[in-house]
Amino acid sequence: MVFKNPDILYALFALLIPILIHLFQFRRYKTVWFSNVHALKDLKKQSRKSRELKKLLILLTRLLALTALILAFAEPEIPAQKEEEENQLAIYLDNSLSMLVEHQNLTLLSRAKQDLLANLPVDKVFTLYSNDEIFRDLKADELEDILLKIRPTEINLSPKNLYLKLKTEADKSNQRISFIYISDFLNIENTEDLKSPTETISTNYYQPEFSDIQNISIENAQLKSDRELEVALHSNLNNSQGSLSLLNKEQLIGKLDVQFKNESEKELIFKVNPNDLKNAELHLNQDQLAYDNTFYLHQSQKALKRILSIGEQKSEFIKRIFNDQSKYELNIKDQTKVELIDIQSADLIILNALPEISTSLKASLEQALKNQQNVIIIPSHSEGAQQEYLRLNFGGTQIFKTHLNQEQKITKINFKHPLYKDVFTDQIQNFDYPNTKQSYKITSNFQPILSYANRSAFLSHRDHLFVFAADFSKENSNFKQSPLIILSFIKISEYKNKTQDLFYISGDKNEVKFDVQIPKDQILKLVKEDQEFIPEQRNFGQNITLNLASLKLEAGHYALMNDKDTVAQMSFNTTREESHFEKDNHEIISKNLTQNSLQEIFTNYNAEYNAIALWKWMLIFAIICFLAEILLIRFLK
Known part of the structure; x- marks a missing residue:
């Protein structure tokens, strides 16, 4: 002491x-003796x-x-047992979406905030980590205001990344770190990841109390046909039930019972009309995790894809591929009749075996590629055209190397290419191989999509330019009889040319094109009530492409606006990754990690690093x- x-x-x-x-x-005291007072003698001594x-x-x-x-x-x-100057206090508060699980009418995140406010010593300076922010050199009297700023987020900070941040901090300050890990631990696959990787970090764990969770989440919704909406659901229990409603501006369109029987995945189908999905919402009846019970949808008026085919001869196969007038606006023109506005407004431009390519057309195509318009080149094999195509280049990139007069079979498909990704259920090895009699050898500047048996490319691409090695005339090839031709042309027309979906996941890498023309000095904004967001955007004159990857938006309906004019409606939802957890995961964590209440954790900390007054x-x-x-x-x- x-x-x-x-x-x-x-x-x-x-x-x-x-x-x-x-x-x-x-x-x-002087003793004076009197007669007959012996009875008082003992009493006097006792007093x-x-x-x-x-x-x-x-x-x-x-x-x-x-x-x-x-x-x-x-x-x-x-x-104190240890010097506090050699130690710093760090607290991690998990604010992922799974912390919105409710227990006794209070979310786990709210309970954790309350416990932290009630137990944090008043004289402590500490660093507070959340999934999306770091607050340094905090004092207890500042904590309440900071906790109000910490909102649930779809960003999930893994234990490895969290410990990496802490280790960097410990190495930088040359101090030990007393670390308090506050989380529900619902999405931790391996408890070993939670343990401190270094002796300089001493970890205590606190898990807010909650009971077993029953949660059904809305995972996805897509139009199976013009009249059917398919909704995918997920349950963390194999046997659970609920109800699912589809609403359009608060008007009930349909309601279905949800029954999971020895299964965790389920699809339900709503019968819908074209106007039912304008600012629509899907609602599940309430369970312990509320954020995944609502799903926002909006079906916009589909814009026709504009296809420009240059070269009037041998174009019947193009008419058959793009014959659906509800999806495509096909324009076939001779090279001499093509105007600049035709090229600027096209989503896909096809050069169909032109015997020559004029300088003005080449310049217009180079600008179209810069504007991220897709271009297909089908070469011609006429004697006069061969030298023309061997000299052809775009942006200084040579396309063809040599011309070959030999028959070859198209035998290989690049299933990993974005054009064919998720298209084939199986990687087909044996099919009715198409062939060509004459072809060009495409340079290595392009990525092969379809290849010959000798691995040279039949269809290749670079950025938005797609090149075939041969034309499709009857005399030269039977590729027009192959089902690959329709699939390839349709997919090329959609490549990085994505029109509006029913919904978008906040933070995902989405690029969306809108056929809207605004001056270069104006921008489009996403507006929801009194909130405004400016997405990354590129103005190509005839259309604008939005990059939505950098936006972290709350779920809901948004208006895409140019000044005061509404250009389009868009719906956003949060990721469902935090909804996928096992029933007994928190029990597994409890068995493998020593946990204490926050009061015990801070009491032990004070005993270790503070003198006891x-x-x-x-x-x-x-x-x-x-x-x-x-x-x-x-x-x-």
Whole structure:
């Protein structure tokens, strides 16, 4: 035990004063004998002894009271086990979406905030980590305002990344870190990841209390046909039930019962009309996790994809591919009749075996590629055209290397290419191979999509330019009879040319094109009630492409606006990754990690890094002794 004010201990010499007073109070009594008083003799001796005992007890309580009072002013304390200057306190508060699980009418995040406010020592300076922010050098009186700023987020900070941040901080400051890990631990796959990877970080774990969770989440919604909306659901329990409603501007369109029987995935289908999905919402009945019970949808008026085919001869196959007038606007023109506006407004431009490519057309195509318009080149094999195509380049990139007069079979499909990704259920190895008799060898500047048996490319691409190695005339190829031709052309027309979906996931890498023309100095904004967001955008004159990857938007319906004019409606939803957790995951965590209440954690921390002050106890003991003295004087006879 040490004293903050040891000089005050000299006041202990004052204890001699009550001792001296007590000694001088003793008196000598002279005994006078009377007859017939022997019966009082014993009583007199007993009263004298009682008075002496009372005085001794009063002296003792007075000395103890004064001693305790002097010690209290000297401020005694038990020294800390470790120096706090060599240690810093760090707290992680998990604010992922799974912390919105409700238990006893309170979310886990709210409960964790309350417990932190109630137990954090008032004199501590600490660093607070959340999934999306770091707050340094905080004091307890600042915590309440900071906690109000911490909102649920779809960003999930893994234990490995969290410990990496802490280790960097420990190495930078050359201090140890006492770390408090506050989380529901619902999406932790391996408990070993939660353990500190270094001795410089000492971790305590706190998990807000909650019971077993039953949660059904809306995962996806897509139009199966023009009249059917398919909704995908997920349940963390194999046997659960609920109800699902489809609303359009608060008007009920349909309601279906949800029954999971020994399954965790389920699809339900709503019968819908074209106008039913304008600013529509899907609602599940309430369960313990509310954020995934609502799903926002909006079906916009589909814009026709504009297809420009240059070259009027042998274009019947193009008409068959893009014959759906509800999806495509096909324009076939001779090279001499093509106008600049035709190229600028096209989503896909096809050069169909042109015998020559004019300088003005080549310049227009180069600009179209810069504007991220898709271009397909089908070469011609006429003698005059061969030298033209061997010299052809865009942006200095050579396309063809040599011309070959040999028959080849198209045998290989690049299933990993974005054009064919998720199109084939199986990677087909044996199919009716198309062939060509004449072809060009495409340079290595392009990525192969379809290849010949000798691995040279039949269809390749670079950015938005797609190149075939041969034309499709009957005399040269039977590729027009292959189902690959329709699939390839349709997919090329959609490549990085994505029109509006029913919904978007906030933060995903989405690029969306809108056929809207605005001046270069104006921008489009996403507006929801009184909130405004400016997405990354590129203005290509005839259309604008939005990049939505950088936006972290709340779920809901948004209006895409140019000044005060609404260009389009868009619906956003949050990711459902935090909804996928196992029923007994928190029990597994509890068995593998030692957990304490926050009160215990901070008590242990104070005992380890703070000196234990004893002056309050000394003061209380002094008051008790003074009260005891008063009681002795008043009531002890």
